[in-house]
Amino acid sequence: MARIELVGLSKTFGSVVAVRNLSLTIEDGEFVVLVGPSGCGKTTTLRMIAGFIDASAGEIRIDGRVVNDLEPRDRGLGMVFQTHALFPHKTVMQNIEFGLRMKGMPAPERARRVREVAEMVHISHLLDTMPGQCSGGEAQRVALARTLVTQPSTFLLDEPLSSLDAKLRRELRAECDRLHQALKRTFIYVTHDQEEAMTLADRIVVMRAGEIVQVGTPMEIYSDPANYFVADFFGSPSMNLLAGEIVQTNGSGRFRGAGFELALPDGFKSAPAGAATLGIRPEHVGVTLGGEGDIALPVRLVEPLGRDTLLYFDAGAERAFIAVSEGLDMADVKVGARIALSLDPRRLYLFGADGRRLAPS
Amino acid sequence: MSVAAVPAASIPSQASPRERSRQRAIRRFRWSILAPLILLLAFVLMPVLFLQLYFSFHQWTVYLGSWWDAEFVGLDLFREVLTDPRFGWAVVRSLAFATGSTIGCFVIGFALAYLMRRPFRGQAFYYTVFILPMLTVPVVVAYTAEMLLYQSGPINDLISRISGIDFKPMWLTDPNIALPTVMLLEIWNWAPFSFIILLAGLAAIPTEPIEAAEILGASKWRIFWEVELPLLRPVIFLALVLRFLEAMAEFPKTWALLQGGPGTATETLPVYIFLTTWQYFEISKGAVMSYLVMLLMIVIVLFAIRLLRREKQSLDAMYAGQKAAG
Amino acid sequence: MRKSRRRQLTAILRYVLLTGWAVVAFFPIFWMISTSFKPDTQWFAWPPFYFPHPPTLSNYLNVWFGAEEYAATQYAISSQKPLISLLNSTIIAGTATLLSVLFGSVMAYGVSRYRILSETRMFQLLMLRMIPPIVIVAPLSLYYSTLGLLDSMTGLILIYFLTTLPYAVWMTKSFIDEVPREIEQAAEILGASRWRTIFEIVLPLIRSGLVATFLFILILTWSEYLLALIITKTQVTTLPIELSKYQGTTEGRVYGRQAALAVGITIPLMIVGLIIRKHLARGFSFGMVRR
Numbered sequence: 001m002a003r004i005e006l007v008g009l010s011k012t013f014g015s016v017v018a019v020r021n022l023s024l025t026i027e028d029g030e031f032v033v034l035v036g037p038s039g040c041g042k043t044t045t046l047r048m049i050a051g052f053i054d055a056s057a058g059e060i061r062i063d064g065r066v067v068n069d070l071e072p073r074d075r076g077l078g079m080v081f082q083t084h085a086l087f088p089h090k091t092v093m094q095n096i097e098f099g100l101r102m103k104g105m106p107a108p109e110r111a112r113r114v115r116e117v118a119e120m121v122h123i124s125h126l127l128d129t130m131p132g133q134c135s136g137g138e139a140q141r142v143a144l145a146r147t148l149v150t151q152p153s154t155f156l157l158d159e160p161l162s163s164l165d166a167k168l169r170r171e172l173r174a175e176c177d178r179l180h181q182a183l184k185r186t187f188i189y190v191t192h193d194q195e196e197a198m199t200l201a202d203r204i205v206v207m208r209a210g211e212i213v214q215v216g217t218p219m220e221i222y223s224d225p226a227n228y229f230v231a232d233f234f235g236s237p238s239m240n241l242l243a244g245e246i247v248q249t250n251g252s253g254r255f256r257g258a259g260f261e262l263a264l265p266d267g268f269k270s271a272p273a274g275a276a277t278l279g280i281r282p283e284h285v286g287v288t289l290g291g292e293g294d295i296a297l298p299v300r301l302v303e304p305l306g307r308d309t310l311l312y313f314d315a316g317a318e319r320a321f322i323a324v325s326e327g328l329d330m331a332d333v334k335v336g337a338r339i340a341l342s343l344d345p346r347r348l349y350l351f352g353a354d355g356r357r358l359a360p361s
Numbered sequence: 362m363s364v365a366a367v368p369a370a371s372i373p374s375q376a377s378p379r380e381r382s383r384q385r386a387i388r389r390f391r392w393s394i395l396a397p398l399i400l401l402l403a404f405v406l407m408p409v410l411f412l413q414l415y416f417s418f419h420q421w422t423v424y425l426g427s428w429w430d431a432e433f434v435g436l437d438l439f440r441e442v443l444t445d446p447r448f449g450w451a452v453v454r455s456l457a458f459a460t461g462s463t464i465g466c467f468v469i470g471f472a473l474a475y476l477m478r479r480p481f482r483g484q485a486f487y488y489t490v491f492i493l494p495m496l497t498v499p500v501v502v503a504y505t506a507e508m509l510l511y512q513s514g515p516i517n518d519l520i521s522r523i524s525g526i527d528f529k530p531m532w533l534t535d536p537n538i539a540l541p542t543v544m545l546l547e548i549w550n551w552a553p554f555s556f557i558i559l560l561a562g563l564a565a566i567p568t569e570p571i572e573a574a575e576i577l578g579a580s581k582w583r584i585f586w587e588v589e590l591p592l593l594r595p596v597i598f599l600a601l602v603l604r605f606l607e608a609m610a611e612f613p614k615t616w617a618l619l620q621g622g623p624g625t626a627t628e629t630l631p632v633y634i635f636l637t638t639w640q641y642f643e644i645s646k647g648a649v650m651s652y653l654v655m656l657l658m659i660v661i662v663l664f665a666i667r668l669l670r671r672e673k674q675s676l677d678a679m680y681a682g683q684k685a686a687g
Numbered sequence: 688m689r690k691s692r693r694r695q696l697t698a699i700l701r702y703v704l705l706t707g708w709a710v711v712a713f714f715p716i717f718w719m720i721s722t723s724f725k726p727d728t729q730w731f732a733w734p735p736f737y738f739p740h741p742p743t744l745s746n747y748l749n750v751w752f753g754a755e756e757y758a759a760t761q762y763a764i765s766s767q768k769p770l771i772s773l774l775n776s777t778i779i780a781g782t783a784t785l786l787s788v789l790f791g792s793v794m795a796y797g798v799s800r801y802r803i804l805s806e807t808r809m810f811q812l813l814m815l816r817m818i819p820p821i822v823i824v825a826p827l828s829l830y831y832s833t834l835g836l837l838d839s840m841t842g843l844i845l846i847y848f849l850t851t852l853p854y855a856v857w858m859t860k861s862f863i864d865e866v867p868r869e870i871e872q873a874a875e876i877l878g879a880s881r882w883r884t885i886f887e888i889v890l891p892l893i894r895s896g897l898v899a900t901f902l903f904i905l906i907l908t909w910s911e912y913l914l915a916l917i918i919t920k921t922q923v924t925t926l927p928i929e930l931s932k933y934q935g936t937t938e939g940r941v942y943g944r945q946a947a948l949a950v951g952i953t954i955p956l957m958i959v960g961l962i963i964r965k966h967l968a969r970g971f972s973f974g975m976v977r978r
Contacts, residue, residue: 052572054691069690073578085569088679089591102578132678143573150577387801390881394797395804397790401849405830412826473708476701483702489961490709493716496960498910500927501949505719508942515718515735549715554971561968565976595975603817603973610819613912617931631821631913638825639917651822658822662814670810673974 002063002076002153002186003028004049009058011044018044020210022058031180031187035197036207037233042190043158045207049188050079050156062154073102078152082159084143086131092142093127099150117149120182121175137168141175148179154186161196169196176200194234198222206230228355231279237322239349240285242278242315246271246350255350258316260295265345267360276358279349285323286342287311287330293340297321304331313341413655416648431645438649447625448650451633452657458544458629459608465548466604467597470555478563495553499611502550503618507533510542533619536626543614543627550614551607555600562596563589592679595672602665609658630654719953723747723946730942746947769948772929779840779925780908783847788901790848791855792863792893796885798856799863800871809857813973816853824917831918838920846918847908854904858970862896863889899966902959909956926952 004026011019019041026032034042047053049060051072059066067075086095093114100110118124121141131139140160147155157176161169177200180187191197197204198218206213206221206229214226225231231239244257246264253264253271255278264271286293297313300320309330312320323341333339350358417438421431442448473491477484497505509516510532517529532542566589574584612631615621621628621636628636634654638647722730724742751769797803804812827846828837836842866889874884890897915925924932930948960967968976 050572050576052575071690072572072576073580075576077576079573079576081569081573083567083569085567085573087570087574087588089675098574098579099577102580102583130678132680146573146577386881391797391801391803394794394801398794398852401852405845405849406823409823409826409830412830413823416826469708473705476705481698481701487705487709489964490712492960492964492967493957494712496906496953496957497716498912498927498949498952498956500910500912500930501719501953502715504930504945504949505715507940508722508946509715509718511731515737518733518735549711553712557967558971558975561972561976564968596972599973599975603971606814606817610817610821612821613927617912631819634821634825644825644829647825651825655818655822658818662817665817666807666810666814669973669975670807673806676975 004154004186004188005059005061005064006045006049007059007061009045009048009060010056011041011048011053012056017210019048022210022212024205024212024215026186026188028186029184031189031200031202032205033189033191033197033201033203034205034207035191035194035233036213038192039209040207041210042192042207046156046158046188046190050077051075076152077154077156078147078150079156079158080140080143080147080160082162084131084136084139084160086139086142086146088131090131091127092123092129092131092134095131095142096127096146096149098146103150113149114145117145120148120179121145136164137172140164140172144175144179148183152185154188157187157189159191160189161191161193173199195236198234206233225349225357227357228277228279228351231349231351231357235281237282237310237324239279239281240315240321241319241351242321243317244276244278246273246276248273257295260297260315262294262343264350265348265360268348268350268358271350271358272352275353277351279351280343280347282310282322282324284344284347285321286344287323287325288340288342289330289333291340293342295343296338296340298338299333299335301335302331302333304328311339313339413648413652416645417652420645434645438645439653442646442649442653447628448633450625451628451630454540454628455609455630458540458547458611459605461541461544462547462551462608462611463601463605465544466552466555467559467601469548469552470557470600471559471597473552473556474559474563477560491556492553494549495551495557497550499550499613500617502546503614506542506546506614507618534623536623539619539623539626543619546614547608547611551604555604558596558600558603559593562593566592595669595676598668598672602669606658606662606665609661716953719946719949722942723950725943725946727941727943730940746943747951750944750947751951769926769929769951772924772926773951775840775923776909776926779843779847779923780905782840783844783851783908784901784904786844786848787851787855787904788859788897791852791900792859792890792897793885794852795856795858795860795863796889799860800868809860812853813857816850820850820913824913827914828917837918838922840923843915843918843923843925846914847911850914851904851907854907854970855900857973858900858903859893859896861969861972861974862893862900866892896966896969899963899970902963903967903970906956906959910952 006022006024006026009019009022010017022041022045034045036042044053048055051067051070055068060068062075086092087098090098096114096117097110100113105113114127115124118127121144123138123141123145126134126138126142131142134142143160160176161172164172173196176187176189180200187200189196189200198221201218203215204218204221205215208229214221214230216224221230222234225234228241232241242257244255246268247254247256248271251269253269253273255262255264255276257278297315299311300314301312303310303312306328307326309325309328311323311325311330311333313323315321352358416431418433418435419431420434420438477487494502508514516532521527521529530538533539571584571588574588579587610631611629612635615627615629615632616635619627621632630650634647634650637643637650718737721738723746724744725736725739726741726743726745729736729739794803798809831837831842834842836845870888870892871884874888879887910927911925912927912931915928916931919925919928926948930945930952
């Protein structure tokens with residue numbers, strides 16, 4: 001069993017606080033993804049779990065045991081690095097069996113295990129080559145194999161796909177998923193790519209400026225963002241966020257944006273007046289040609305993508321207001337035309353001046 | 362994966378006139394860049410080597426006046442040199458000196474580099490102090506050493522005070538320890554050189570494979586032997602080879618300070634050749650010795666080239682994929 | 688506290704060892720400086736004086752400025768030429784180094800972009816420099832005497848140029864390799880000739896590398912002893928030779944004066960070396976260190 005608890009974890013480098021009072025419990029077998037922009041502290045956290053960085057404060061517990069003072073090799077973890085970190089002077093085979101050699105496993109047994117693992121990640125044909133001869137994707141598979149073969153209770157992955165091109169990334173992402181299903185071990189995965197987080201995670205830990213902003217399943221993170229930052233970070237194309245203010249007139253709330261106004265749905269009737277941001281995801285914006293809608297905006301750009309068409313509207317801000325329409329029906333819309341848009345009231349989000357989400361009552 | 366660059370020469374022969382004139386321009390350019398080197402070699406090095414060869418076969422002393430009066434003596438001179446025990450001893454001393462000081466420089470340089478490979482407080486200060494000996498002109502090292510190693514000098518004084526025993530060896534005047542003493546001077550002077558090279562090599566080792574090894578269960582010792590050392594091989598060879606070659610040529614510390622003495626205790630090859638040519642005025646004998654030493658060095662050098670090239674190629678191969686993966 | 692305790696002990700051990708060698712490294716230099724300020728009664732004293740008591744400038748005044756009233760010996764007065772040697776050293780070292788870096792960097796460009804020398808040839812070039820100069824000094828001096836280059840600055844400059852060229856090529860090549868080729872291609876499209884590209888585009892971009900190479904080779908030529916010994920006689924002397932002249936006196940060792948001269952020779956070099964200390968590693972790598 002490998003339950004990992006981070007209790008009040010902090011790390012300061014000189015005057016910079018990289019991680020601030022972070023507490024998190026990761027259950028055995030979970031696939032947890034730490035996600036956030038560069039510098040948010042996710043890699044630092046991972047490395048503290050691994051043992052390469054000493055925590056300035058707080059505890060790291062594995063199965064209830066405090067491991068702050070243990071060397072990385074004694075923590076029973078496995079790690080895959082961003083730059084695959086293979087030993088360039090050893091063959092792929094020698095790379096993979098390295099961990100087993102450190103445990104004193106005899107050669108025949110090692111060879112057997114290595115072959116098994118190589119099969120699992122489809123690199124059996126590379127066993128006698130040097131890392132320098134492998135492509136990026138192959139090298140990363142070897143790195144995976146090297147860790148897999150030691151059967152650690154927990155896998156740490158530090159942005160393993162960042163240095164690969166888009167197609168390879170998708171392939172290896174599927175691979176990671178498959179492995180997790182097969183092995184049922186704990187995976188702690190760090191990335192800055194929200195798509196990876198959404199597809200791989202059982203639970204997502206969103207981090208920013210050294211702190212946890214929200215923890216939840218991908219569904220929760222997507223549909224129930226805790227604040228502006230989370231809402232903006234997840235989703236492609238990003239959620240539409242319109243700045244404006246809430247005005248209360250005669251007991252019913254209205255949202256006034258740049259160039260439009262609309263009535264707030266029932267749940268927000270009593271929302272406090274003041275500056276606020278309205279959020280709605282592009283896929284929840286309905287486009288009705290020549291019909292009635294909640295707001296009408298001029299078209300800035302039309303992007304027919306095949307499966308969908310993206311329509312960019314001018315909402316009085318630098319950032320376009322995007323609506324997604326299925327198929328290519330909307331592909332002929334003219335730039336400049338004013339189109340009525342209906343906003344699904346169940347999918348409206350309101351964020352206060354401080355960024356936090358205003359919950360519907 | 363690597364994409365080989367297509368060299369200009371492999372462009373198919375039915376090149377257009379523009380292509381051809383471009384080729385010509387490139388060829389002219391290449392030659393004009395090489396010109397200074399070729400001129401220097403032709404007008405300075407070649408004549409010198411030729412003269413050297415000439416005097417190896419013609420007996421000539423200063424009193425003879427013109428060079429061309431020298432009589433041809435065939436291989437007599439070679440025989441004389443090769444049977445000269447003093448020459449043999451000089452060879453032995455040079456090799457011993459070079460080997461000893463190279464190993465010393467390496468051990469100290471490596472120890473220092475290894476201790477300094479991770480950043481720590483005061484690192485810059487130590488680095489600065491450590492390179493100072495290398496910046497000391499060798500002649501100055503020689504004379505300062507004399508002051509220090511004077512029998513009633515500070516070094517003996519310090520050691521006596523620290524150890525409590527009356528320590529007064531005659532560093533530079535005792536024939537038995539003169540050569541080792543000069544070796545120590547050489548090590549002091551040039552350890553920084555090895556230090557700098559080895560430190561650069563250690564710094565260039567990527568950290569992630571080491572961390573990977575750590576988490577895979579390797580002890581510090583294992584990591585050193587199996588990961589760091591193999592990746593350091595090219596640099597280690599470089600440090601050893603360069604230092605060895607330069608040590609074979611060492612002159613100021615043995616000559617300026619001791620003139621090869623006491624007696625012939627520090628008479629290395631450069632010193633003996635110097636003596637033969639400028640004090641005994643046996644120009645021809647000196648020429649022969651120079652030639653033999655040059656041949657010896659060329660053999661060592663060719664070996665060194667092959668070694669270094671092989672190391673460089675393995676280094677390139679190891680990191681070839683890394684460049685692509687970024 | 689196992690991990691942190693071990694960390695502490697390692698750190699202490701590291702400091703002890705490093706400080707130990709730092710003392711060894713610095714002590715001779717300290718002694719040299721200290722002796723240069725000692726009055727002659729303290730040069731040979733036993734037990735030795737570690738600090739001059741009181742310090743005096745007489746050595747410096749005597750050696751560098753020929754102040755007769757401070758001269759301890761007749762000989763000392765008669766060879767008051769250090770300032771001239773200083774000038775000679777500067778001119779010779781400076782010119783030779785300039786030539787070396789100039790031609791060397793152009794050659795390095797040729798090697799880097801046009802492969803005018805193969806990798807083997809490059810190593811052979813380096814090894815050329817590794818042949819002990821002693822093997823050519825004899826015929827060289829004869830050759831020079833026929834050409835009238837003996838005892839001349841030009842002669843010394845020429846040979847220094849030849850022996851330092853390999854270093855210049857190697858060192859500047861590593862800097863040139865890092866200039867992206869696109870920049871040169873842009874210049875070409877805009878109409879620049881090859882030579883212009885070298886001098887107006889590439890070399891200015893590696894300015895700091897050129898300076899480092901220059902200073903490094905300056906150190907080599909400044910401290911060179913053997914070739915200077917052979918080639919210079921009476922007209923020209925360089926500082927290292929000047930120092931050795933102080934040795935050949937019959938009046939006993941003049942430690943203080945030697946030290947004063949030595950300090951004058953060494954301090955400029957140390958300053959130069961410290962300026963370029965960040966580049967030293969690069970200059971010494973010769974392709975063996977991954978960048």
